[in-house]
Amino acid sequence: MRKKMISLIVTIGLVTTLSTPIFADPLSDKLNNQKSQLEEQKSAYKKAQSVVDNIEISIEKMDADIEKIFADVHKTEVKIGETQQEIEKTKKSIQVAEANIKEEEDLFNKRMRSMYMNGVDSYLEVLLDSEGVEDLISRVENIKKIVEYDNKIIGELTVKKSKIEDQKVALDAEKDKLVVLKTDNESKIDKLKAKKAEQNVLVIEATKQEQLYSSKIGDAEAIVNSTMKQIQTIRNNAPKYTPSRGSSSLSSSSVVAYASNFLGTPYVWGAAGPQYFDCSGFMQYVYAHFGVDISRTTYTQINDGTYVARENLQAGDLIFFGSESDPHHVGMYVGNNSYIHAPRTGDVIKISALTRSDYLTARRVK
Template sequence: MRKRIISLIVTIGVVATISMQVMANPLSDKLSNQKSQLESQKNAYKKAQSNIQSIEASIEKLDSNIEKMYTQVDKTKVKVGETQKQIVKTTNDIQVAQSNIEKEQDLFNERMRSMYMNGAGSYVEVLLDSDGIGDFISRAETVKKIVEYDNSIVTVLTAKKSKVENQKRALETQKTKLLVLKADNEAKLAKLKDTKKDQSVLILEATKQEKLYSGKVNDGQATVDATMKQIQQMKDNLPNYTVSRGGSSSFSSNAVVAYASNFLGTPYVWGASGPKFFDCSGFMQYVYGHFGVSLSRTTYTQINEGSYVARGDLQPGDLIFFGTASDPHHVGMYVGNNSYIEAPRTGDVIKITELTRGDYVTARRVR
């Protein structure tokens, strides 16, 4: 009896152990699968984020190229206008010169006609018809003056005609130059339209990607939220830096960041420098201008202003640049907490972004 009981207990124990192993294996497999799915989702999200950043960087480059083309087109328009004014002036000068030549030519012809009408075929005949030595000397003096005057008129007419001919050649050169400038303008505008089309496609793709992954957990959003709280604390501890066209003498890095944050949500527009619209460099120029700090207008010049700052030494208010050293196509302002405020690109608005981009170039401190 005792042996049967012991045997039964052993059997129950073996069955229980097997059952626990059978139950544990599915749970372990399920947990492993969940971890695998989570890792796969994280990788997919990181890939999507990287793809979005790459698309947005391409849009920024196009923004930069479009702005440069607009600048070139504007410069060409100015040259066209100046050339057109010069053409008008040269045309007027030619008309005046030709009018003066015609008047002097008429005067010369009138005197020649008068001389022949009085029976004199030449200056020699005028002298031979004199009535004595006194009359001869008088006529000789008169003929001398007439000859000198005629030579003077001929010289002046020749010089003016030469000048008019030179003006006409210059005018033809200017007209040719004007045609070249107009053709250059048309080519730039055509290229601009194609660039805008390419950009529109990229913006749609970026929007699509952002919507596709908007429901995913964004680790960077936590950083941005923390930064927003940090900026709000700055604003709470500082005077009220509201949007103003006037300047402020109370300069500090926190004050600059607090003032810049007033423009969160403001749309990006090429070449705009505020306050209703901004591009990246126009935003930096406007914010610093409020505090009496003068910045140049473009990313390409702002990258040379102030003093160099290593990435590890960034402070709120420092300008940070993206792209390449030879082609910095974007600028933002570091606000602390590994984040920066920026006017990003066409189709977007001023916002706080986590500093994770791979095309970071350098930083400058302008104070």
């Protein structure tokens, strides 16, 4: 009996030993296949995300270029307006000068006519009609003063008229240059708009590719959702939004809470709120609410405040993207490796994960 039991145990052990590889290999293969598919999905998602990020960055750069051109166009229009005002002032000055000259000439002609009607043909005849030496000397002095006065007035007015006319010619020439510059700038804007239209087609396609994988792997989306929950908590504890300017106390939580009130606001070039914003206009508007004055453009805001290393970022810090020679985008760090920003044309103010490759630097303004 004992021998039978031992034999049975040995037999079961052999069967188990022999059967284990039979079941282990298919399970291992299935797990490896799943891992491989997951890695492929991750890789495909990253590629799609990279395509979208690169196109988004390109559009942001073009938005920045358009903003610069718009600024140049605005400056040109201001100059054209100022020049036009100067031209109008010059025209009026010329009219006044011409009227003064005509008035003096009329006065001079009246004196000559009066002399002729009284039988006097010239200043010489006036002198010859003098009665005695004293009368002659008196007439000479008077005639001399009249002649000097006439010559002085007419001479001054003529010089003034000449200078004003020269000024008008110069202003007209300057105006022509400014109009040419404005036309050139508008031509550049048209070209940039055409390029943006081409890129928007690519954005749509890249976004489609991203959506194919976003339901399976959405690390960036998960970060944003987590950040939104945190911001909602901050908003609940922060003072309610009011349209007042420069009246609220500044803290990391309050500035983030205030900025979040504008989520969904459309991006528009050169807009500084509150119905529309560009990236730098949004930052300026938010900080102005707390009485903090920062400059208007990305290219100048990058010099505002003090430098902050990426590992030391705090909510409320301005973060910049691009290169040292071309910082083309700015947003506000809100914590949890995320930032709020006005992204680009066709988009709205939103929170994004801080995963893009063109991070440049950060500044802290207080």
